[in-house]
Amino acid sequence: MRTYRWSLALSLAAVLALGVVPARADHLPYHDPTLPVPTRVDDLLSRMTLDEKIGQMTQAERGSVTNADITGFRLGSLLSGGGSAPSPNNATSWANMYDGFQNAALATPLGIPLIYGSDAVHGHNNVVGATIFPHNIGLGATRDPALAQSIGRAVAEEVAGTGVDWNFAPCLCVARNDRWGRTYESFGEKPELPTQMASIISGLQPLVLATAKHYVGDGGTTNGTDQGNTQLTEAELRAVHLPPFQEAIRRNVGSVMISYSSWNGTKLHGHQYLITTVLKGELGFTGFVVSDWNGIDQIDGAPGFTAAEVRAAVNAGIDMVMVPTAWRAFISLLRTEVQAGRVTMARIDDANRRILTKKFELGLFERPLTDRTLTPTVGNAAHRALARQAVAKSQVVLKNAGNVLPLARENNRIFVAGKSADNIGYQSGGWTISWQGGSGAITPGTTILQGIRNTVAPSTVVSYNQSGAGIDSSYRVAVAVVGETPYAEGAGDRPGALGLDTADLNVINTLRASGVPVVVVLVSGRPLDIASQLPNWAGLVAAWLPGTEGQGVADVLFNVVAPTGKLPVTWMSSASQQPINDGDGKTPLFPYGFGLSYSTATRSAYSQVQAETFDAQSGTQTEATTDTGGGQNVGWIAPGDWLAYTNVDFGSVSAVSVLTRIASGATASGTIQYRLDSATGPIIASVPVSNTGGWQSWTTATTTLSASATGVHTVYLTFTGTGGDFTNINWFLFQR
Secondary structure: OOOOOOOOOOOHHHHHHOOOOOOOOOOOHHHOOOOOHHHHHHHHHHHOOHHHHHHHOEEEEHHHOOHHHHHHOOOOEEEEOOOOOOOOOOHHHHHHHHHHHHHHHHOOOOOOOOEEEEOOEOEOOOOOOOOEOOOHHHHHHHOOHHHHHHHHHHHHHHHHOOOOOEEOOOEOOOOOOOOOOOHHHOOOOOOHHHHHHOOHHHHHOOOOEOEEEEEOOHHHOHHHOOOOEEOOOHHHHHHHOOHHHHHHHHOOOOEEEEOOOEEOOEEHHHOHHHHHHHHHHHOOOOOEEEOOOOHHHHOOOOOOOOHHHHHHHHHHOOOEEEOOOOHHHHHHHHHHHHHOOOOOHHHHHHHHHHHHHHHHHHOOOOOOOOOOOOHHHOOOHHHHHHHHHHHHHHOEEEEEHHHOOOOOOOOOEEEEEOOOOOOHHHHHOOOEOEOOOOOOOOOOOEOHHHHHHHHOOOOOEEEEOOOOOOOOOOOOEEEEEEEOOOOOHHHHOOOOOOOOOHHHHHHHHHHHHOOOOEEEEEEOOOOOOOOOOHHHOOEEEEEEOOOOEOHHHHHHHOOOOOOOOOOOOOEOOOHHHOOOOOOOOOOOOEOOOOOEOOOOOOEEOOOOEEHHHOOEEEOOEEEEOOOOOOOEEEEEEOOOOEEEEEEEEOOOOOOOEEEEEEEEOOOOOEEEEEEEOOOOOOEEEEEEEOOOOEEEEEEEEEEEOOOOOOOEEEEEEEEEEOOOOOEEEEEEEEEO
16 A cells, blocks of 8 residues: 655655655544544534535646646656656656645645546556456456456556556456457456456555446447447347456445447437436446546537536536546536536535545545555566466467477477467557557557567577578478557457458468468457458367466467367358357357467377367356266256367277167257357268257167268367257267
8 A cells, every 4th residue: 555654853845855744733533534434524524615616526638737747736646658758658657646646636725635547447558567367358258256356456556557447347348249449358248257357446546546448338339339328228238248247346345437429319428317317326336436538528519628517517416527638627627517506515525424434444635646666566477477377367368280389398399370479569469558549569568479489499490581581391380470560459459350461371381381270370459350261270279368378278288288278159151140248149250268278188089078078168058967978068058059079089990880878858859960169160070959859868870970070170069950958968978
């Protein structure tokens, strides 16, 4: 927490020169930390003028104020916009800047401290040298709420170590259309996943104030348009987009940020029903509501703040208004609205009570300045090790033909290519040092190429050329690290094609022309349209936007860490399917929850494969079987579910039939489809299933293969039919 020391032996001038503030000696109730927070808030409110209250509701950008402005206008909050930083941009400069601003606030008659906000959305990403963690889509792939909470704590330490006490994170949006440029800020497409990963809030707080954003529905806009219109019934909005915010409130999140988007044509920034009636009333949110950057200026659709917009936003329930440069105009307009009775003093006092409560709870009145003991945590080894762990857990192996992965560390020849292989900026994505992100060594870290080189033994040769030039057949494997270049918010919307760019495709084609198997490592903020190219790749790994610790990608490529990541979103078969989400009936390239693991050896197709030994699945459950020697079976199988078994070796001569041990007590019937290499891959057998007399009444179905299968494949069992669960499976066995 923030601490400061002062000595009675020091003169006031000396104390101020050190950047610290002596304790007040007036013994007013709001200065007494032994009193309950509500008592302190009431006492302070009773002493505040209207201008002081409006000042608390105003948030300005650091670049648009002076210390004199802070003191004179009684400003309650500042922020750093994306890329807004002191010079030089390092942790100490940030702490010094913060303390200077804070001393200006403490110089006001009532000495109310500032609360300072920053978008530390994947680490303290505005600060050069900070640890940059995977963006949320990668964390969603880990399916690890405890890891998210640990990351929250690490980020909080780095944020607090620069003085900043308020983080505009986490984003709890439920991204439903991959065309949206903020898809990577979402933990996943189903509300359960962002709800689980809201655990990050408990890591951030109480060291810094967390923010649940963007309330509500911004991930569900029509066509995935940023700041667009979410056209849903209230029941749909509540079912899909509200649950993560309910969890955030359960975790006592300190603030909620309103979305730029609209709900059925009405801008959220002026939506009294959703902000006051639902959020504050029904859900019981007791923190304060903050607008987004100039968000209230969008209420009437015309540029420039108006009195009507200020009135609508504050009366809707927004407590603090982010007006980065137009803060003077906001203060004047709100004062006029209050004096005219169009905004009541009760509403002003409610907003102030919420803001001041959080300032007291954070300890800002007792410890207003930077805790310099936390400054060395910015980018420290422990946080980078945690980020490396998160990167490894976020990797999703999507294809592994012929066991090309994991790569051998010894006696190997590896060729690495692609624009994202040796580029910290590209692998970190948007919201990294600058708002839209950048290219190159924008902050310290380990690139994916460096991670590969760090991992291999001296006996392995690693060659690199960004375009792929120089590869030949002497290499055993090629790794193409390709994908999207950085973007943030609207700049990242992709209403057209969603595939790789021409340069990336040329790199991959150059590698393939050598005859060497190609593993594609995809660095992107969302699934990309790669179905037509995928058959030509030996392997595919979704690396998402891993941040500064690219070593974590190499850890999985070489099986230093076994792959466990699962897709937090459904992977499209083509861009024309957008929006595509789990359960919507569309056939994906890879379903939600998919992710391969490595096997130490191939398993023969001609030995019984126990159903419960799947490497990935969706929708099924395991249970004990009554079949003699059967162990467990997989049950509760319904249409749309699937099972995946990696490294199944058919040998050089194709099987001719498959035996499937099944049982069913259902009135409905269905079909088991055996497919190769993806849930939508070629069907080699279709097994009809009907009632066998009971869920543990086992029979063995023999089915002739409709297509040949040789070599090593991932075998998928997909299920079609009508109604609910219709079969149990104990084992399967291919026969020549």
